[in-house]
Amino acid sequence: MQTVTRAPSGALERDTARARPAEQTRPGWRTGLAGAMKRYGPYAEAALGAVTAIGMLLTIWAALVYAPTDLIEGPVQRIFYIHVPMAWLAYLAFFLVAAASVMYLITRDDRWDWFARANAEIGAVFTTFVLITGSLWGKSFWGAWWVWDARLTTTLILWFIYVVYLVVRSFWGRTAQGARNAAVYGILAFFVVPINYEAVTWWRTLHPSEVLPLGGTPQLPPAMVIALLLSLGAFTLLFAFLLLQVYRLERAQATVERLRAQLEEE
C-alpha cells in the first residue's frame, strides 16, 4: 500500500529538530569548539572525574584529620566543611537555574532548558544535604533537631522552591509548555529569595538566641581556612561533574523522545 511519499530524507529531521532559520554553515569558532569538544571531550571528562575524586579524598582527609578540632564545639564542628560548600553551591545552582531559564525564554533553545533542569536536580540534592547537616549540627549545639536560624530557614524555603520546581517539571513532563512554566517559576522565585532572606533575618532578630555559628566568625585559624577552601574547591568540582552527567542524561532523554515520535510517524 502506497504510504505518504516522504519529502527528501532529512526533511523530517529538520522539521522535528529544533527548527531554526536556515543558517550558513560557515566554519566559525563555534564549530571549531564543537569539534574540539567532540575529540577531547571524553578525556576532559575523565580528567574532571579523576580530579574530583582526588579532591574529595583530600577534603575528607583535611576535614577529619588536618583541620584542628574546634575548642568550643568539638568534633561535630567538622560538619562545617561539608555544610558551607554545599550551601554555597546550592545557591549557585539556583542562580544558574534562573539564568538558564532567562536564556531559555529568550532563545527557546532546548539546551538551556536541559541545563536549568540539571542544575535544579543537583541543587535540590545539595540543599537537602545542607539541611541535614545543619540539623545535625544544631542538634549537637542546641540539642534541638531544628532551629529557626535565619540562614537555615532561608535554605529550607529554598528547598521547598526546588521541590516545587521539580514538581512543575514532572507534572508537565518533557513538553515545551513545561519548560516555559518551570522557567517562569524559577525566575520569579529567584527574585524573591533576597527579600525572603531579609524578611527572615528581621524575623529572627526578634529572637537572637537562636543563631547558629555557621562559619560567620571572621577569625578562623589558618588551618581551618585552608581546609574550608579545599573543601569548597572539591565540592565545586563535584558539582560540575554531576552537572555534566545530568545534562547529558537530559539530552539523551530528549533525543529518545524525539526519535520515538519519529518512529510513531511511520
Add this chain to the structure above:
Amino acid sequence: MRLAWGQLWAIVGKDLRLELRTRQVWMSMGVFALLALLIFSFAFDLRVENKAAVGPGALWVAFIFASMLGLGRNIAAEQERGPMDRLLLCPVDRTVIYLAKVIGNVIFIGVVEAVALPVFAALYDLPIITGLIVLITLLGTIGIAAVGVIFSALAANTRAREFLLPLLVFPIIIPVVLGSVRATEALVNPIHGDPPWLGLIIAFDIICLSVSAILFQFVVEE
C-alpha cells in the same frame, strides 16, 4: 497609551461584572474565610493571653487560603480551551491583561477581607480596626494577587489546578506572610524598634509585579 488604559479597565470591569452576575465565588470565599477564623479560634483555644499572638496569624492564613480559592476560580472562568484565547486575540499587551487581572483580584479579595475584618475583630476581640489595617491588608493582598495571578494562569487548564496553585504560590509569598502578620501584630502590640514590615511588603509587591508583568506573556502563549 490611552488605549492600554481603556483596555485595562475594560477587562477589570468585565471581570467584576461577571462576578457580580454569578456571585458564586465571592460567597464561597467569604464563607470560607469566616469558617477558617472560627476553626482557628477552636484549634488554638483562644484565651486572653494568647489571642494577640495567634490572632493576626489566623487572620492572614484565612485570607491566603480564601485567595487561593478565588484565584483558581477567576482564571478558570476565563478558560474554555486554551488560556484566554478571547483576550489574546485582541491587540492588547499581555502586561495589560496581567495588571488588569491583578487589580480585579485585589478588588475581588478585598471585598471578602472587608467583610472578614470586622468579624475577626469581634471574634478575637482585638482592636485592629484602624486606618492602618486597610493599608496593610491592601499591600498584602497586592502581593498575594501579583504572585497568584501569574501562577493560576500557569496552572490553568490542568487537572490538578487546585493543588498546584497553592504549591506554587506559598513558598514565594512567605515575605508577604511574615510582613503582613507582623505588621498586624504591631497594631495590637506595638514594639520598639520593630523593623519596617510595610516597607518589606512594598518592596516585594514592586518586584513581583514587575517581574511577573514581563513573564506573563510567556505563560499565556502557546
Add this chain to the structure above:
Amino acid sequence: MSAPTTAIRSVSPARWSAPRQSETPGDTGAQPDETTADDEYQRDQSPQAIVVERLTKVFDARPVLRGVSFSLGQGRTLALLGPNGAGKSTLLRILATLSRPTGGRVIVMGHDLAREANAARWAIGYLGHQTGLYGELTARENLLFFARMYGLRDGAKRADALLARVGLRARANDHVGKFSRGQAQRLALARGMLHDPAVLLLDEPDTGLDEDALALLSELLDERTRQGQTTLFTTHQLARGLAQSHQTLVLLRGRVAYDGPSAALDLAAVCDLYGGEA
C-alpha cells in the same frame, strides 16, 4: 494504487486543472494562464494579504505542520480543506497569532507575526471552535467589551448594527449562555467582524448553522470580497467550500497537497486527494 496525481507534493494549478489529461510525474505542466480556468487567479500580481513560508509547527516532538507555504491575495477568499488531523485548525490558530510557529515565516497584511504580532491583530478576526464569548454577559455586553478592547469609539453603534445584521437584535440583552449553538455562532461571527478586519479567519463556521444562517454567512463572505477584504475558512462541506472560494488549499498530514484556484477542482478530485492519505 491510484494515479500519480495523488502524490503528495505542492503542485502548480496547471497540473490540477487537467486531471483528465495524461501526465507524467515531474511534469510541471504548462503556463498557469494557459490551463487555469479561473482567469481572476493572479497569484503574483495583487498585494498579498497572507504570506506563509515553510511554516512548521511541532507539538513536543509531534509535527503537525511540515513546511506549509502559500499566499493569499487581498480581497480573495480561500477554502482550507483537509481530513481531520491535517493541521487546518493549527494553521488557522497560527495565522490568528494564537499560536507560535516552530519554524518558517508568516506575514499577515505586511506584518511579520514573529515580530509584529500585536500590530497584526488589528487586522485579523478569528472564529474558532469555541465561540470566544462570555456566557454570563449579554450579547450586547460581549460586543461592547470587545469593542473597547479594539479601541473602537463607535462600539455601541457597531454592536447594534452587527446584531441586526446577524439577526440577533431580538436577543441583544439576553445572556449568551442561554443561546443555542447556532445563535452563539452567529454572535461569534459578529464579534469576529466587529473591528472590520482586513483578514477574517473562520474555523468551520458552518457548524451548527441553519439554512438562514448559512445564507447569511454566504452573504457576508460576498460582501467582504466586494469590499476588498480577505477571508480564509475551513470546512468539511466540500462542495460549498469550493463554491464560495477563489482559492483552495488542501492540507494532508501537515503538508500542502493542493494550492490553486477553486474552480479547477471538483468534488471528485478533492476526495481523491483525501483518499490518497494512507
